[in-house]
Amino acid sequence: MRKHWKRTAMIATIAAGLTLAGCNSGSGDKKEAGPTASASTENAVNESGFPLVKDKITLKMFTRIAPSNGPFKDMPVFQDYEKMTNVHVEFTEAPTDGFQEKKNLLFASNELPDAVYRSGLTPLEATRYGAAGQLIPLEGLIEKYAPNLKALMDQNPEIRASITTPEGHIYAIPGIVTLNAARTDKKWINQAWLKKLNLKVPETTDELYETLKAFRDKDPNGNGKQDELPMTARAGVPGQGIPVVNIMSGSFGLDQQLGYNINLVNDKVEIWMGSDKYKELLMYLNKLYKEKLLDPEVFSQKEAQYLAKQASGNTGFFFDQTNNPFRDIAVQYVGISPPAGPYGDRLQAQAAPIARDFGAFAITSENKYPEITMRWIDYFYSDEGSTMLRFGREGENYELKDGIPYYTEAFLKSGNQSKITPYAGGGAPHLISDKVASFINPPQVQAAQDQLTPFMPKVKYGAPMFDEQTAQRVNVLTNDINKYFEEQSTKFIAGALSFDKWGEYQSTLKKLNIDELQKIYQDAYDKMKK
Amino acid sequence: MKSAQAQMAAAPPQVRTRRGSGLFTRIAKRYDLYLMLLLPVAWYLIFQYGPMYGLQIAFKNFVASKGIGGSHWAGLEHFTRFFDSYYLGRLLWNTLSINLFSMLIGFPIPILLALIVSEIQNKTFNKVLQNITFIPHFISVVVIVGILTVFLSPTGGPINSLIQGLGGEPIRFMESAGWFKTIFISSNIWQNMGWQSIIYIAALSGINPQLYEAAKMDGASRLRRIWHVSIPGIVPVIVILLILDVGHFMDIGFEKILLMQNNLNSEASDVISTFVYKTGILNGEYSYTAAIGLFNSVINLTLLLLVNRFARKTAETSLW
Numbered sequence: 130m131r132k133h134w135k136r137t138a139m140i141a142t143i144a145a146g147l148t149l150a151g152c153n154s155g156s157g158d159k160k161e162a163g164p165t166a167s168a169s170t171e172n173a174v175n176e177s178g179f180p181l182v183k184d185k186i187t188l189k190m191f192t193r194i195a196p197s198n199g200p201f202k203d204m205p206v207f208q209d210y211e212k213m214t215n216v217h218v219e220f221t222e223a224p225t226d227g228f229q230e231k232k233n234l235l236f237a238s239n240e241l242p243d244a245v246y247r248s249g250l251t252p253l254e255a256t257r258y259g260a261a262g263q264l265i266p267l268e269g270l271i272e273k274y275a276p277n278l279k280a281l282m283d284q285n286p287e288i289r290a291s292i293t294t295p296e297g298h299i300y301a302i303p304g305i306v307t308l309n310a311a312r313t314d315k316k317w318i319n320q321a322w323l324k325k326l327n328l329k330v331p332e333t334t335d336e337l338y339e340t341l342k343a344f345r346d347k348d349p350n351g352n353g354k355q356d357e358l359p360m361t362a363r364a365g366v367p368g369q370g371i372p373v374v375n376i377m378s379g380s381f382g383l384d385q386q387l388g389y390n391i392n393l394v395n396d397k398v399e400i401w402m403g404s405d406k407y408k409e410l411l412m413y414l415n416k417l418y419k420e421k422l423l424d425p426e427v428f429s430q431k432e433a434q435y436l437a438k439q440a441s442g443n444t445g446f447f448f449d450q451t452n453n454p455f456r457d458i459a460v461q462y463v464g465i466s467p468p469a470g471p472y473g474d475r476l477q478a479q480a481a482p483i484a485r486d487f488g489a490f491a492i493t494s495e496n497k498y499p500e501i502t503m504r505w506i507d508y509f510y511s512d513e514g515s516t517m518l519r520f521g522r523e524g525e526n527y528e529l530k531d532g533i534p535y536y537t538e539a540f541l542k543s544g545n546q547s548k549i550t551p552y553a554g555g556g557a558p559h560l561i562s563d564k565v566a567s568f569i570n571p572p573q574v575q576a577a578q579d580q581l582t583p584f585m586p587k588v589k590y591g592a593p594m595f596d597e598q599t600a601q602r603v604n605v606l607t608n609d610i611n612k613y614f615e616e617q618s619t620k621f622i623a624g625a626l627s628f629d630k631w632g633e634y635q636s637t638l639k640k641l642n643i644d645e646l647q648k649i650y651q652d653a654y655d656k657m658k659k
Numbered sequence: 660m661k662s663a664q665a666q667m668a669a670a671p672p673q674v675r676t677r678r679g680s681g682l683f684t685r686i687a688k689r690y691d692l693y694l695m696l697l698l699p700v701a702w703y704l705i706f707q708y709g710p711m712y713g714l715q716i717a718f719k720n721f722v723a724s725k726g727i728g729g730s731h732w733a734g735l736e737h738f739t740r741f742f743d744s745y746y747l748g749r750l751l752w753n754t755l756s757i758n759l760f761s762m763l764i765g766f767p768i769p770i771l772l773a774l775i776v777s778e779i780q781n782k783t784f785n786k787v788l789q790n791i792t793f794i795p796h797f798i799s800v801v802v803i804v805g806i807l808t809v810f811l812s813p814t815g816g817p818i819n820s821l822i823q824g825l826g827g828e829p830i831r832f833m834e835s836a837g838w839f840k841t842i843f844i845s846s847n848i849w850q851n852m853g854w855q856s857i858i859y860i861a862a863l864s865g866i867n868p869q870l871y872e873a874a875k876m877d878g879a880s881r882l883r884r885i886w887h888v889s890i891p892g893i894v895p896v897i898v899i900l901l902i903l904d905v906g907h908f909m910d911i912g913f914e915k916i917l918l919m920q921n922n923l924n925s926e927a928s929d930v931i932s933t934f935v936y937k938t939g940i941l942n943g944e945y946s947y948t949a950a951i952g953l954f955n956s957v958i959n960l961t962l963l964l965l966v967n968r969f970a971r972k973t974a975e976t977s978l979w
Contacts, residue, residue, distance in 0.1 A: 254943065261725070263724050367937070368941075368942075425813065425814070425831070428834070612746075619923055637745070
């Protein structure tokens with residue numbers, strides 16, 4: 130009896146082992162077969178209209194959740210859209226803090242979701258993961274299943290140019306912004322203080338300097354103390370430039386083309402990081418910093434601190450896309466034009482391209498329903514879909530006035546505005562047009578944008594796409610160059626490094642092969658022009 | 660280990676007669692002991708030696724979809740890139756100097772503290788002193804850096820208020836390369852000296868009291884007693900701890916340095932481990948940073964071997 134039991138157990142074990150092995154090889158085969166031979170034969174995608182699919186399917190997506198967002202599964206847009214499409218989306222949420230790290234580890238471990246949503250992939254990442262086969266090429270799917278996105282790309286050819294690799298592949302879809310006002314940071318100045326001190330809006334950098342000095346010394350808030358903060362800006366993320374430099378660069382004739390510190394002069398690419406004009410910009414900022422006109426915490430403050438300074442009303446001059454952070458005291462501020470620099474340069478250089486948020490959405494090789502996924506995301510590139518994403522439910526969250534959605538007063542009072550939409554916090558894959566901008570683009574912001582529009586460059590080229598090898602090379606170069614550039618610039622501004630060392634700074638940039646980088650960008654630009 | 664030896668000794672005599680009959684017979688006889696050993700061995704294999712398989716990506720161009728084994732060989736490309744890097748000199752100097760200074764200044768202080776504690780006769784005062792020096796060890800690094808930022812803030816921080824009160828200019832401690840190492844090392848000492856002194860205090864209490872009495876009889880002063888009895892009594896412990904410290908020579912304080920780092924002090928605060936984190940994890944350059952990490956470990960191992968050898972020759976105490 131006992132022997133018999135043992136034998137049975139053994140057979141059962143072997144059988145189980147074989148079954149498991151069978152399972153393994155089975156799933157392995159599926160992976161190799163790739164996404165093209167997908168399961169869409171059994172559960173076909175509807176070519177148009179809703180729902181997207183007959184039997185309910187589930188897609189796993191990896192996404193970024195901003196501090197102000199609520200859980201994605203509770204957002205009305207995704208609840209309602211699931212009913213519409215018959216597609217259930219399971220979001221894995223990673224907080225903004227440390228998101229880059231989690232995203233990289235996801236791809237490095239090759240345990241991929243079906244798609245990445247609001248993923249902020251860099252061009253290098255898109256190329257790298259695309260070439261490695263972790264992201265699938267989307268150009269065919271866009272052609273067939275994404276009528277809204279396709280229409281936008283046809284109307285604005287620069288979108289296609291800025292997301293297509295030299296091999297002709299599109300590995301990631303950007304967030305698209307046709308609304309000018311959502312692509313710039315406005316220059317907000319405290320008009321209450323201007324009026325009190327009897328000053329006019331500064332038109333040049335010198336006037337700006339005098340104005341800030343008056344803010345500092347003449348006690349415009351009237352409390353008898355010198356506690357005013359004349360000027361502040363975001364601190365910025367390492368490797369992505371210094372915001373206060375980007376904001377002021379236009380006044381010194383420094384544009385930001387091709388997504389980098391680049392001037393285009395007669396079709397010549399000029400990286401201006403070592404130029405004399407840049408030196409003058411740094412000297413100007415250094416003067417402001419030294420005299421405590423520029424916030425001493427401008428390089429170290431956290432985002433929350435910066436927003437609090439905006440809302441405090443005790444700040445003279447700062448920069449932000451909307452007036453939302455200081456909505457309660459908005460009348461105190463007015464948007465101004467970029468001041469003219471010492472050589473008469475007057476440019477709004479800081480401006481994102483129409484494909485503002487690169488790499489906002491991508492489909493991985495694990496996805497069994499790429500067609501359905503493409504149709505799923507495409508809806509958000511229509512005004513209708515974007516309204517749903519940004520405003521939630523009609524009646525409950527918003528109402529239509531003349532066809533334009535506005536949040537209801539009752540809903541705004543609840544303080545949940547940024548909780549119910551994935552656009553708050555930036556980077557969501559959708560269309561931002563003037564139709565859906567009532568909240569971020571109220572008349573005051575529009576007026577501030579009108580101050581900037583005449584000074585915006587005629588064409589704004591986004592960052593070019595390189596082939597994989599070049600992209601790697603660019604990465605190696607910019608890693609070192611950007612680090613050096615940011616560190617030294619910060620030190621020049623803060624006065625930790627004297628301008629006697631400018632020659633040394635220039636020669637080190639040369640040593641870091643900035644000329645090679647310029648050549649690579651030149652080639653990319655020439656290809657783009659063709 | 661001890662219990663194993665005890666069991667060996669207690670084993671019946673007939674085992675001895677069959678001693679030469681092969682390893683497997685011996686293992687079979689003492690299978691229970693070997694089973695106990697299995698767990699730590701498995702732990703080492705899985706968590707310490709297993710990951711070493713991944714080290715090969717330092718010599719490859721790692722592509723996740725091809726896996727560690729399937730990625731293409733790149734030879735020494737990543738090492739050459741690091742040795743040619745503009746930042747190599749600075750990274751090496753900062754890593755070495757921060758650790759060296761930490762050790763030079765930080766290592767003797769817990770010993771001094773332990774000596775003081777063991778000399779103080781007043782029990783209550785002793786306990787209070789030990790607790791006060793001991794507690795900071797349990798504060799998390801994030802909080803420590805937060806405390807530093809607040810205390811050293813140029814606008815309203817107590818230290819700078821004091822400096823201004825005395826008529827000086829406020830100093831931007833956290834944003835200056837010159838101050839970084841001082842702040843980093845001294846706050847480390849403040850945080851850890853109590854904790855590190857525990858072992859020394861234990862070692863000191865193990866010294867035979869007769870030695871002290873004999874020294875007293877010979878007319879040795881208190882300082883003499885410390886110098887000739889206490890310190891020689893704990894030298895073996897000191898040497899072992901020194902070697903263990905050297906073992907961590909290249910990798911201490913990563914989180915704290917990362918938290919304190921900014922563009923203005925990175926001249927002094929950029930170390931290998933933070934560089935690896937920033938380029939490797941944040942930029943996804945796994946092969947390059949694996950190469951740097953490997954280089955770091957090689958230096959570490961070399962240092963450990965050197966110190967161990969030195970200790971064996973001079974102090975006749977060593978790890979092996």
